[in-house]
Amino acid sequence: MTILSLSDWLECPQGQYLxxxxxxxxxxxxxxxxxxxxxxxxxxxxxxxxSNRIPFRLACAQSGRCGIIADxxxxxxxxxxVDLVLLPHVLEFSQRPHHVLREVERVLVPEGSVIISGFNPFSLWGLRRLIARGRGHFPWCGQYLSVRRAKDWLALLGFETQGGSFGCYAPPFTHATSLEQWRFMDKAGDRWWPICGGAYILQGIKRVQGMRLITPNWRDSRATTKRLSPVAQRGREVHGIQKTE
Incomplete structure (x- = not known):
């Protein structure tokens, strides 16, 4: 079967596992x-x-049935x-992945979140891509980004990475039976080799530097009140004579 897109690949046993x-x-x-x-x-x-409770949720893609068609x-x-942006396997199949992140940073509100999923090049799935030499069908034709590089790009754009995990430790077998037989690696992988999962998911939060809350100077106001109050309470002057109350 010829796989022409990532959506087609997600219908096969490997894709369903992921x-x-x-x-x-x-x-x-x-x-x-x-x-x-x-x-x-x-x-x-x-x-x-x-599972998100934001009232307005929209799908945006280059083709297909979605709310907006755009690059x-x-x-x-x-x-x-925008308060939340999801990038499921967008960066590794984009010709300009850094420009995609710049656009996400632009449209996000301060403290907004972006959640990225991608294939881990340092895994059995990454090894499968090396064997294919970056050619062939999806998903082996993508330019896989490591978690470290993704974090570096996010940091350059002012994001703080928070949360994330690896998964899919079983080898990328073609048949569903073989994948099921190797499912035990998912539990073992989280414990023994957590950074070698075939895929990862990562959250970044847009931070805006230089913002400061300006409040009244209450300390100076209290000091002025303390300085003036004793004068009013000490007494009043009548015909040039100080009268104590």
Missing amino acids: LQWEQAKFDLMVSDIFGYNAVQIGLPQHDFLR PDALPFATAS
């Missing part, structure tokens, strides 16, 4: 993020925002207008 793990992680991470607007970029066939590196949203 999708099951990622859906559970997205459900957990988006459940406690609040705001007014949330956008999922890419893979509109799968609702990774389903991920040229988002049609106003600056600082």
Whole structure:
């Protein structure tokens, strides 16, 4: 079977194995993020925002049935207008992944969140991609980004990384039976080799530096009151004579 897109690959046993793990992680991470607007970029066939309670949720992709059709590196949203952005496997299949992150930073409000999922190059899945030499069908034709590089890019754009995990430790077998037989590696992997999962999910929070809350100088006001009060209480002057009360 010819696989022409990542969506097609997600229908095969390998893709279903990955999708099951990622859906559970997205459900957990988006459940406690609040705001007014949330956008999922890419893979509109799968609702990774389903557990989020933000009132306006939108899918944006380059094609398919979605709310808005647009390129991920040229988002049609106003600056600082979105509270949450999801990037499920967008960066490794984009020609300009850094521009995608710049656009996400632009549209996010201060303290807004971006959640990224990607394939881990330092894993059995990354080894499978090396064997394919970056060619062939999805998902082996992507440019996999390591967690360290993703964190570096986020930090350069003013994001603070918070939360995240690895998963899918079983080898990328083609058949569902083989994947099930190696499922024991998922439990062992979290304990013994946690950074070698085939996929990862990572959250970044947009921080705005230089913001300071300005409050009244209550200390100076109290000092002035203390300095003036004894004069009024000590007495009043009548015809040039100080009269004590």
